Amino acid sequence: MHRNPVAKLLLFGATGDLAQRMLLPSLYGLHADGLLPEELTITGAARHEHDDKDYRKFAKKALDEFLPEDRKDESAIGTFLDRIFYQPTDLSDPASFQPLADKIGDISGGLAIYLSTAPSLFEAAIEGLHKVGLAGETVRVGLEKPLGYDLETSREINDAVAKAFPEDRTYRIDHYLGKETVQNILALRFGNSFFEPVWNAQGIDNVQITISETVGLEDRAGYYETAGALRDMVANHMLQLLALIAMEPPARFEGTDVRDEKSKVFRSLRLIKPEEVPHVTVTGQYADGAVKGKIVKSYSDELGKPSTTETFVAIKAHVDNWRWQGVPFYLRTGKRMATRRSEIAIQFKAVPHSMFAGRGGLLQPNMLIIRLQPEEYIQLLVMAKEPGLDRDGVRLREVPLNLSMDAEFAGSRRRIAYERLLLDLIEGDQTLFVRRDEVEAQWTWIDAIREGWKANAMKPKSYASGSWGPSAAIALTERDGVTWQDD
Numbered sequence: 193m194h195r196n197p198v199a200k201l202l203l204f205g206a207t208g209d210l211a212q213r214m215l216l217p218s219l220y221g222l223h224a225d226g227l228l229p230e231e232l233t234i235t236g237a238a239r240h241e242h243d244d245k246d247y248r249k250f251a252k253k254a255l256d257e258f259l260p261e262d263r264k265d266e267s268a269i270g271t272f273l274d275r276i277f278y279q280p281t282d283l284s285d286p287a288s289f290q291p292l293a294d295k296i297g298d299i300s301g302g303l304a305i306y307l308s309t310a311p312s313l314f315e316a317a318i319e320g321l322h323k324v325g326l327a328g329e330t331v332r333v334g335l336e337k338p339l340g341y342d343l344e345t346s347r348e349i350n351d352a353v354a355k356a357f358p359e360d361r362t363y364r365i366d367h368y369l370g371k372e373t374v375q376n377i378l379a380l381r382f383g384n385s386f387f388e389p390v391w392n393a394q395g396i397d398n399v400q401i402t403i404s405e406t407v408g409l410e411d412r413a414g415y416y417e418t419a420g421a422l423r424d425m426v427a428n429h430m431l432q433l434l435a436l437i438a439m440e441p442p443a444r445f446e447g448t449d450v451r452d453e454k455s456k457v458f459r460s461l462r463l464i465k466p467e468e469v470p471h472v473t474v475t476g477q478y479a480d481g482a483v484k485g486k487i488v489k490s491y492s493d494e495l496g497k498p499s500t501t502e503t504f505v506a507i508k509a510h511v512d513n514w515r516w517q518g519v520p521f522y523l524r525t526g527k528r529m530a531t532r533r534s535e536i537a538i539q540f541k542a543v544p545h546s547m548f549a550g551r552g553g554l555l556q557p558n559m560l561i562i563r564l565q566p567e568e569y570i571q572l573l574v575m576a577k578e579p580g581l582d583r584d585g586v587r588l589r590e591v592p593l594n595l596s597m598d599a600e601f602a603g604s605r606r607r608i609a610y611e612r613l614l615l616d617l618i619e620g621d622q623t624l625f626v627r628r629d630e631v632e633a634q635w636t637w638i639d640a641i642r643e644g645w646k647a648n649a650m651k652p653k654s655y656a657s658g659s660w661g662p663s664a665a666i667a668l669t670e671r672d673g674v675t676w677q678d679d
Contacts, residue, residue, distance in 0.1 A: 196620040197229045198302030198332070202292075204317070205308040206236025206247070206278065209411075210336070212254040214367075215306070218610040220255055223275070224268040227615060235296055237281040247278030283309060283317045293324035300330060304617050308336035311345060315352040327356035334363040334617045334625075337428055338419065342642070343635035350628050363617050364626040368429045368534075370609030373568045375624075377436045377536070378445070380562070380570065388441075390540065392515045397557060398674050400522045400537040401433050404529035404660075406483050409494045417495065421475075421505045425525040427638045431458065432626070433536060434521055438511050447622035451630065458633035462510040469644025474653065474664045476504030478528035481657025488528060488657045502652045503527045506665040507641070508672075522669055524676065528657035534564035537677035556590045561677065570595040 201219075205211055222228045236247055255269055279295040281288045296303065303326065309317060314335075321327045335353065340346030353362055368374055381387055390396065403425055409416060416424065435454040442449035464472060477499070479490045492498050504526030511521065538560040546555050561571040571592045578587040616624055644650075653662040660666075660678055669676055 196302070197232075197618055198304045198330075198620075199229065199231050199233070200296060200299060200301065200303045201232060201234045201614075201618060202296060202303060202305045202326070203234060203236050204281070204283070204306060205238060205336075207238040207240045207242075207250065208308065210308060211236070213258050214608060214610045215614070216251050216254050217258050218608045218614050220259065220269065220272045221263065221607065221611050222615055223272040224263070224265060228275075229618070231301070232275065232618065234276050235292075236276065236278045237292060239280065239282050241280050242278045244277050248273045248276055251276055283313045283320065286316075286320055286323070289320035289324045289326070293326055296326065299326065299328070303331045305331065305333045306336070306614070306617065307333055311338055311340055311349060314349045318352050318356050322356040331357070332361040332363060332617065332620065333357050334365055334613075336365050338415075338423070339364060339631055340635070341418065341423060343632060343639050346631055346635050350631070354628075359628060360622070362628070363622060364628075364631060365613055366428050366432050366626055367609045367613065368432060368564075369624040369626075370611070370613040371564055371568075372607070373562065373564045373570075374433065374436065376570065377433075377562060378450075381437075382441050393517050393519050395540055396519055397539045397541045398520045398522060398669075398672070399434075399437055400539070400669075400674075400677055401430055401437075401524070401535075402537070402677070403430060403525040403534045404531060405525075405527045406529060406532045408478070408488060408491065408528050408657075413495055417499060417501050420501045421503055421525055421527070422638060422641065426505060426507065426523060427634055428626075430523050430525060431461075431634050431637070434509070434511075434523070435630075437536060437538070438516055438521075440515070445623065447625070450623050451627045455627065455629050455633065456513075457511060458630055458637070460511045460513040460516075461633070461637045462512045463637060463640045464507075464509075464644060465640075466644040466647040469641060470648050470650060472508040472668070473641055473644070473650075474504075474506040474662055474668055475502040475645065475650060476526065476655045476662040476665070477501070477652035478503050478526070478657045479654045481528065481659065483528055483658045490657070491527075500651055504529075504652070504655060504661045504665070506661065506668050508668060520672060520674070522674070522676070524661065524665060526655075526661050530658055530660050530678075532566055535677070536562040536564075538562075539674070555588065559677070567596070 203211065203215060219234060242250065251273060252269065277295065279292045281292050305321070305326070307317060318327070333353070340349050381391065435457040438457045439453040440456065442453050477491050481488060491503050506522065506524040509521040509523060540558040542557040543555060555575055559573040561573070563569045563571070571594050573590050573592055575588045576591045578589050580587065613624060653664055655662045660676065666676065
């Protein structure tokens, strides 16, 4: 692709948890490997009062805490900190923007803005940037989620952004798309000839996508109580994974081509009617229980009040197009679950006839497992003959063929997802960012589910912390003769 790197990066939310844990270590990693433009400067902005010197101390502390030991190089850290500047900025105060523009100075060499803020501040932020000249043709903006809470608020944010930044200079961030294993979905599908002939309704029985967490509210109570699992995880991460599994082959691995094909998937998602919602969706909320041997409180106890916010959701979805007609996509995500896992399990159809039937050969359909975290691997479950003389018949057993990303590419450093996304923002590559039509198609589908919950007065079912969610989620798949991949 044609790279068009900027000379300056403006980082809003520069004192927040995300900046300390992910953004600053990611930018340092790119700097240490010589991947940042030599002249690039980084200006942090947040409400906290710091000068340049104080913020560099703040950044140094974050790097000391969150960088792996083998990545710490005092010389590289020193030259990285030399790139960093800081300007106190209150996005809700219009008077804050002119001092920020003065601090940044000339932007003729290009400016990338990373904007991580509450949805309520997006419009004020974009308007303030525009008024002081920080939204011109040399400026691009990266937007961290949440981009609204439904289709209406998402459109309001997108409209506000579009007043200053056209679509080709707008980069909507979903950090899952920066993960190596997520990008490997495309390599697996479109870089190998043997999958494509069976990657359809004739070859695949069902697809399961699971994102499970063992943590509870942590410090996100204010956000999570207004979002819930459906908005927090399904509306972005899980639907993006579904799109990568279901999309048609793009002509090229470029922004327009890839996002065109994802958008077609979202437009093909079958809207769930209100009367269908109780039969194809399950909601839950974690109760008291034990996670990894530790007793934990219920969601309402952590929150300090009763709540009807869902911390778990399972959905049976369909993509209504030629390739996927009749194939169920099961989505499941939740907090305080048995293990931490992000995984896609693709269940292929059984062989049409077993020559081993009645002779000790119980055939299992093949399954492809793509594990995104905590480990990163691709595993294909196949049937193999057990060793022996077979005097009582051939015995078959399911065995895994494993590709461990950590082992196979042991010589390559495993990068933080934000490293890829920040570098793409700086260099102007939109391939792994989300387009407006994708976002609004996702919200259209999500809103239909929420309307169905409301129409049917559905309340979250209680499930024990440390479990795999409400028993109704098991029934959701077992009605179709399918079992969740929980191994």
